[in-house]
Amino acid sequence: MAKYDVDEVKLRQLEEYIDSLEQKEGALIGVLYKAQEIFGYLPKDVQLFIARKLGITAAKVYGVATFYSYFTMEPRGKHVINVCMGTACFVKGADKILEEIKKELDIKEGNMSKDGLFTVDTLRCVGACGLAPVVMVDGKVYGRVKIEDVKGILDEYRE
Amino acid sequence: MAIAGYAIGAQFGYIYVRAEYPLAIHRLRIAINQARDLGLLGKNILGTNFSFDVEIKIGAGAFICGEETALINSIEGGRGEPTVKPPYPAQVGLWKKPTNINNVETFANVPPIILNGADWFSSIGTEKSKGTKVFALAGKVNNVGLVEVPMGITLREIIYDLGGGIKGDKKFKAVQTGGPSGGCIPADHLDTPIDYDTLNALGSMMGSGGMIVMDEDDCMVNIAKFYLEFSCDESCGRCTACRVGNKRMLEILNKITEGKGEMEDLEMLKELAETIKDSSLCGLGQTSPNPVLSTMKFFYDEYLAHVKDKSCPAGVCTELLKYYIIPEKCVGCTACAKVCPVNVIHGEPRKVHVYKRQDV
Ligand code: FES
Secondary structure, rough: OOOOOOOOOHHHHHHHHHHHHHOOOOOOOOHHHHHHHHOOOOHHHHHEEEEEHOOOOOOHHHHHHHHHHOOOOOOEEEEEEEEOOHHHHHHHHHHHHHHHHHHHHHOOOOEEEEOOOEEEEEOOOOHHHHHHHHHEEOOEOOOOOOOOHHHHHHHHHHO | OOOHHHOOOOOOOEEEOOOOOOOHHHHHHHHHHHHHOOOOOOOOOHHHHOEEEEEEOOOOOHHHHHOHHHHHHHHHOOOOOOOOOOOOOOOOOOOOOOOOOOOHHHHHHHHHHHHHHHHHOOOEEEEOOOEEEEEEEEOEEEOEEEEEOOOOOOOOHHHHHHOEHHHHOOOEEEEOOOOHHHOOHHHHHHOOOOOOHHHHHHHOOOOOOEEEEEEEEOOHHHHHHHHHHHHHOOOOOOOOOHHHHHHHHHHHOOOOOOOOOHHHHHHHHHHHHHHHHOOOOHHHHHHHHHHHHHHHOOOHHHHHHHHHOOOOOHHHHHHOOOOOOOOOOOOOOHHHHOOOOOOOOOOOOOOOOOOOOOOO
16 A cells, blocks of 8 residues: 555544445545544545545545535644624624634634634534524534623633 | 435435534434334335435535535535536436436425315415425524515515514614525515515525525625625636636625725626626526625615715725714723724823824
8 A cells, every 4th residue: 555644543444434335436525524534634645545545536536625615624723613604694793703713812814723722714604593693613503602702612612 | 305206216315415504414314214214215115116215415515516416416426516507407417317306495395285285285375486485584683593484475574573673673774585696675675575586576586595684784785795705705616707707796895895996896896797697607606796786776875885985884894984082072091092903092091082193
């Protein structure tokens, strides 16, 4: 097997998953999901590995990985904060919540806090428009968030 | 879906759900397993020789995958880009086989029609749009949530009766329907009975069934900009009109909200919008100019205010805000001077402060 510049154990895990698939056709998105779950993001070598395993070109893998906003090629912080920027949340001031979070975490460029604890991202509607504005941390939903709540929410994850 | 499968002789179906809806996916899984346990899905349904099963396919964050051909590409594991129609999915669809593709809401209408008959169904609604429609009411209304209403109901009934009116007794400004590519409808049209045709005539659409209420604090130019940012983000990049055109429109709107807009920009904006509408490949591009066109049609005065008077009537576009100090009210608490990012507020503690820009 060619050498890949990533964690061996994790790669094995991914390989087992791919081998367990009955049908490889159309499985790419599912495999990328799994890979991102294992590695936290999709490094280049992982994409290459997937391409060879599935017998498709690396360009195709890269094309799909970059097309969907769910996939990321940058390492992410320990906790992922998603601010909903769907319309319902936007008219309820989601942009100001986002600003406050970035201020609180002292993020000026990019979207990761310096300590690597948080990554801030935006999503387009998480289907909880009635609770707008919505913030999600690691999949946990916080509804009707006010600027004053931001610090409290972040503190929950700071220990 | 099983009924549809029975009708057309299909044995397998996919349900495509956005990854952003983990709860929906979770519940759907439970429901599918229950249906299998009851023998309503799987082999030999209800003891007949008809078999049908479904699989959930999870999206990965791409709005365009709501377009049928894009959705099919996505299920096949590729980039969710639309393809030219014809051929339609009914001819060449998933895995190059004829495919029937429908919205959940459409399928949900089928069982009651079978149970109660077509006459019952068409007794609800308007002449051309039959039945009911579910809207996701959100924004600046007191009651938010999903509402199922008969076609032909007026916007006023939805917003004021079901929605309980505008939050904080503010003034209604507009309602935006149909998701990111719908249009904004102003107060004068609140009494229009809504169905597919009337919404289209107003430059909006039924679309996703989203219904976002905006009040006097919302700046319509900024809203148009917001939607366009979305369309630019989500444009798959396949056709030039949509990929480049929306970007150019966004640049103009940025200019306008920063107070650098000129009258030609407004004309340009309109021209671009119409070109993109006419020449895009799929629904996304054909409708992405809707927010711009409808706000320009109904709220042209707000555009003019931004361009001519360099002011934002709703006080949203920060670059156009003008600050001043009311001497009688200023107690010299220094709070404003401390937070001012550009240090233009001068004065001593407990004395009246002054606002002075260095550059003018
Ligand atoms: S817009 Fe934020 S949850 Fe729908």
